[in-house]
Amino acid sequence: MGINIEQYKEISLLLKQQKVTLVAVSKTKPVEDILALYNLGQRDFGENYVQELVEKYKLLPKDIRWHFIGHLQSNKVKQIAPFVSLIHSVDSEKLLKEINKEAKKNNRIIDCLLQVYIAKEESKFGLNDEELEELIPEIAATNSTNLFKNISIKGLMGMASFSDDKEVVRKEFRHLKCLFDKLQTTNYKLQTISMGMSADYEIAIEEGSNMVRIGSLLFGKRETVKP
Ligand SMILES: *Cc1c(COP(=O)(O)O)cnc(C)c1O
Numbered sequence: 001m002g003i004n005i006e007q008y009k010e011i012s013l014l015l016k017q018q019k020v021t022l023v024a025v026s027k028t029k030p031v032e033d034i035l036a037l038y039n040l041g042q043r044d045f046g047e048n049y050v051q052e053l054v055e056k057y058k059l060l061p062k063d064i065r066w067h068f069i070g071h072l073q074s075n076k077v078k079q080i081a082p083f084v085s086l087i088h089s090v091d092s093e094k095l096l097k098e099i100n101k102e103a104k105k106n107n108r109i110i111d112c113l114l115q116v117y118i119a120k121e122e123s124k125f126g127l128n129d130e131e132l133e134e135l136i137p138e139i140a141a142t143n144s145t146n147l148f149k150n151i152s153i154k155g156l157m158g159m160a161s162f163s164d165d166k167e168v169v170r171k172e173f174r175h176l177k178c179l180f181d182k183l184q185t186t187n188y189k190l191q192t193i194s195m196g197m198s199a200d201y202e203i204a205i206e207e208g209s210n211m212v213r214i215g216s217l218l219f220g221k222r223e224t225v226k227p
Contacts, residue, residue, distance in 0.1 A: 002220015003033045008040060015212065020205055023067045023194075025215030027052065028222045031059050037218065038064065046088075046213050050076040057083055069157075069213055071125045074098040082106050088113045088157040088194050088213075091126050093135065096148060103150035111154045113194055116179060118172040119161040126158065132179065155192035156180050160200055169200050173207035180208070 008024075015022045025046040026034050034045060038061060047053040048070030057066060065085035072089050080087075081102035090096055090112045103110040114135065117126030127135065158176040160169040173195050180193045196204025196212035204212060216222060 003029075003036055004218060004220065005036070005040070008037055008042070008218050011214065011217065012040075012042065015205075018205060020209060021192075021211040023069070023211060023213045024218055025069065025197075025213050026056070026219060027070070027215065029219045031056055033219055034060060034064075044085075046215075050079050053084075054079050067213070078102045078105075081108075081110065084110060086111045086113065086154065086192075089115045089125065090153075091115045096135075096151060100148045100151045109150050109152050111152050113155050113157040113192060114153060115157045116176055118158040118176050120163075120168070120172075121161055129179070136183065153188070153190070155190040155194065156183075157194040159197070160195070160204075162199075166200075166203060170203050170207060173200075173204050173209070177208040 012022050021044060022042070023044045023046040024037055024042050027046070027048040034056065043063060044065045044067060046067040046069040047056065050072070053066060053068065066080075066083060067086045067088060068080055068084050069088045072087065072095060074095055077095070077098045081099070087099065087110065090099065091114070096112070099110055099112060114132060115126040116132055117128050156176060156179060158172070160172040163169055176195055177193060180190060183190055192211050193209055194211040194213060195207075195209040196202075196214075198214050198217035201209070201212040201214055
């Protein structure tokens with residue numbers, strides 16, 4: 001077990017002081033590890049895979065706030081719609097519609113972040129700047145009309161390049177913060193900017209992040225890399 005309790009205590013205290021929400025990314029990790037952090041007071045956990053999240057949800061305390069941070073297929077939304085706390089990875093209008101539909105069925109409003117593509121790498125999911133601009137009227141509409149009555153778009157999420165060049169990473173985070181600030185000038189107020197992982201959360205916070213998603217630093221390295 002690679003879980004690092006001392007590291008958790010240190011990081012969570014530091015983040016609390018900076019008013020940054022810590023999402024403990026528990027993908028591929030057993031429920032015992034999640035419970036260990038839960039017993040220290042951690043309530044926000046992030047998962048990437050629908051099936052894994054559903055299984056963990058069933059087994060673990062119901063006051064955990066589950067964050068879905070992986071790529072989400074429309075046909076799987078219904079499995080997490082009854083309980084998910086925040087979906088970080090909305091990257092299309094089609095997905096927004098599906099989440100809205102399933103949220104309605106469950107008689108709830110689901111909080112979402114739009115995932116923006118900020119990295120150089122090709123493999124990352126997310127909206128590019130243009131696609132984000134196109135979705136802005138939709139964002140405003142969630143507030144002012146009945147269009148997406150069961151969705152609340154709370155902000156943006158982004159992943160920086162996996163790069164040792166800290167200036168590249170910093171620039172990408174700065175770009176996301178810039179988009180975030182730009183959207184604030186519409187009539188819709190965003191609250192959450194989810195950026196920063198184990199390797200780059202300190203830079204992300206310096207650049208304005210208020211929610212970080214940290215996995216390996218707390219739970220130890222992951223052995224298997226699922227697609
Ligand atoms: C796995 C993952 C994380 C956590 O990564 P670590 O490097 O282990 O901190 C954060 N965000 C997303 C979207 C992830 O898939």
